[in-house]
Amino acid sequence: MSEITLGRYLFERLKQVDTNTIFGVPGDFNLALLDKVYEVQGLRWAGNANELNASYAADGYARVKGMSALVTTFGVGELSAMNGIAGSYAEHVGVLHIVGVPSVSSQAKQLLLHHTLGNGDFTVFHRMSANISETTSMLTDISVAPAEIDRCIRATYVNQRPVYLGLPANLVNQKVPASLLKTPIDLSLKENDxxxxxxxxxxxxxxxxxxxxxxxxxxxxxxxxxxxxxxxxxxxxxxxxxxxxxxxxxxxxxxxxxxxxxxxxxxxxxxxxxxxxxxxxxxxxxxxxxxxxxxxxxxxxxxxxxxxxxxxxxxxxxxxxxxxxxxxxxxxxxxxxxxxVKNYKPGPVPAPPTPNSEVPDSASLKQEWLWKQVGKFLREGDIVITETGTAAFGINQAHFPNHTYGISQVLWGSIGYTTGSTLGAAFAAEEIDPKKRVILFIGDGSLQLTVQEISTMVRWGLKPYLFVLNNDGYTIERLIHGPNAEYNGIQPWKHLELLNAFGAKDYENHRVSTVGEWKKLTEDPKFAEGSRIRMIEVMLEVMDAPSSLVAQAQLTAATNAKQ
Known part of the structure; x- marks a missing residue:
């Protein structure tokens, strides 16, 4: 085979850099491109519920594997993904955002196409993304397109920042020399002066x-x-x-x-x-x-x-x-x-937090107790994902086993990020070691923004632990402002019916509300094996939170109130 299509070239290159799962949502300007995913052995199309979730999933995958790829369609699709891409930019995560755009001739004629603003400007969305991308490229010339693809992949990986790649629908099936794939993309850093x-x-x-x-x-x-x-x-x-x-x-x-x-x-x-x-x-x-x-x-x-x-x-x-x-x-x-350091004399270091085992089994769960216990459930190699809020602050009290990888979007802090991120991390973990456990801690409020991505986990037979902290609403917001405000409340869900609703066949549901129930569940050897997807609803009081979050909320409220 002396020539291959440009679309296949792109996905072959992604496979070469160990990006084996492609995230995104189909749309008419990227459909011909998505056909090429199935031409590359070992590559899979995740098929997300929406573009925002897909961008979160790409972020989670990249944190584990080094980089990821996200495919959206022009306008409506790419704009839906931009929040997640901005988070990846802020937090130094390498995501290649591939956008299927209208053909070069359609753009040149400024046709009044769907998914446009109706003003003939086909560059506006590209310009928006430039502000949250390490670099961008809009392919227009097939003769230089392979080199541009290589440049974008390198920039994504080396800089650990999102890169925008626009691919017109008419270029997808144009041919390029297959021999170009024989030269690996240089992912090495340039030496320092x-x-x-x-x-x-x-x-x-x-x-x-x-x-x-x-x-x-x-x-x-x-x-x-x-x-x-x-x-x-x-x-x-x-x-x-x-x-x-x-x-x-x-x-x-x-x-x-x-x-x-x-x-x-x-x-x-x-x-x-x-x-x-x-x-x-x-x-x-x-x-x-x-x-x-x-x-x-x-x-x-x-x-x-x-x-x-x-x-x-x-x-x-x-x-x-x-x-x-x-x-x-x-x-x-x-x-x-x-x-x-030959004359340095090492001194003592602070001791790790000690779990309080004296709490009676009948006691209601409190986060100050809970998070110190989490480390006892974790094991070497786990990927632990914590939603911004009580989980992200509470996990700091958990003592990790070695080689445990933590994911928490502390800087960007987009509510609901971790559901999608868990999907991406679970795909990545499966590619590295099918026995590697992926464990999510998310609040009931945050889950309502991105819950659909559990459907994608079920679709692919992924097996994360989904710990839902049910404290009846947005506790972090209540601590900052409006403890009794209606806007910090949510409609209660029947969380233990979600896996069944999404069509799961091999799954477990658990609800824990006391110290004894937590111990019994987390100390069960069968539960410790990541053999199926699990939903664990952790019942907590509305205003219960780690002490560090309570203090942070007071600082944040004071900062927000400053003139």
Missing amino acids: PEAESEVVETVLNLIREAKNPVILADACCSRHDVKAETKKLIDLTQFPSFVTPMGKGSIDEQNPRFGGVYVGTLSSPSVKEAVESADLVLSIGALLSDFNTGSFSYSYKTKNVVEFHSDHIKIRNATFPGVQMKFALRKLLQTVPEA
């Missing part, structure tokens, strides 16, 4: 030599930009006390004896707050310093000796080194750091 990198490393080494009380703080981009291995080795070589932020949870193995907990500024446990803020050197890896990630910007370091390692620059105290990438800088630092 040697002089700038050397200056960074030497400066950091000097700070390490002088430090008596240093700490390592891993944040979201430690995982997003693939420096978890380098961070682990840095901890092992230095023996510095190490912490994560809420967005960085899972970036450090929490069973490591040098792991000290989750730092959230003033919302941290007293021992963690003291350990981090009294440090004389902070090595910050992959920081994303949003309000919910920092306790409303309440970081209070006592030192100016802060080194921030980022994907595209490094900041040391007040000096910034543009273009020096943390992956290479950390690797070089690891070569010489043992000499710099």
Whole structure:
């Protein structure tokens, strides 16, 4: 086969970079393109319930696999996906957004087509997406289209940001040389400037030599930009006390004896707050310093000796080194750091939270007790997804087994994100290891926005745990403003009838409302095996929330009220 269609070329390239599930919704401008998915062995079309959910699913898949692909149709489809794409942009997640657009000739004639604004402007949606994309491309010339596809895939993967790719319907079946597939897409990072990198490393080494009380703080981009291995080795070589932020949870193995907990500024446990803020050197890896990630910007370091390692620059105290990438800088630092720490004497680190087992079995479930118990149910390799709200704050109290991956959209915080993200993560987990467990914690209010995606999980026989925290509405909103306001209420659902309604055949339903019921369920060896999809309704009081969320809500309310 000397030639293949451009549509097949695109999907063959995605398969080559291990993107094996394609998310999206069919629409008339992308239908010919979707035919090509089935021509590539090992590729599957997820078929989502709507484009917003599809964008969330693509985000969850990319967080686990490295990048993902989303296909929507022109106008109505792509705009429905934009909220999810914006979240991926904000949180550094590599999603290739492929949009099936009208033919080149239709655009040139400015035809009054459906899905347009009726004004002949076919570029308006592309221009909208440019603001939330690392780069964009609207294919118009078949001779350069393969190279543009390769460029877009590379940009998605390397930069860990969404990329927009417009593909006109008339180009899908045009032919390109099949031999182009023999040259792999270069996904490697460009090396740092040697002089700038050397200056960074030497400066950091000097700070390490002088430090008596240093700490390592891993944040979201430690995982997003693939420096978890380098961070682990840095901890092992230095023996510095190490912490994560809420967005960085899972970036450090929490069973490591040098792991000290989750730092959230003033919302941290007293021992963690003291350990981090009294440090004389902070090595910050992959920081994303949003309000919910920092306790409303309440970081209070006592030192100016802060080194921030980022994907595209490094900041040391007040000096910034543009273009020096943390992956290479950390690797070089690891070569010489043992000499710099030879006189360092490791001190104690804060102890992990201790589950309170003295609560009687008959007691109603309280989140302050519940989240400390969750770590006992988790096991190595789990993917744990927590919705913004009580779950995202509560999970910080759970002590993870090693190699547990946490997903929580703390910065963008789009309500209902995690249902779609769980679908994407479950597809990715199945491709990596069919026995890998995917566990969702979501509030009853959030679930109502995106519940349809459970149907897609059922369709594909995926087996996540769906823990629905039923506290009768939007508790996080009630804590911020309007505890008794009608707008923070929802229509109660019969959650344990959902799997049946979506056509599930092999499934389980559980409802737990007491300490004893939680223990009995989570300690059951059969329940611990991810053998089928499960819905677990966790009954909670309306205003019950983790103490950290209560404090954050007060800070947020105060910020919102400022003139």
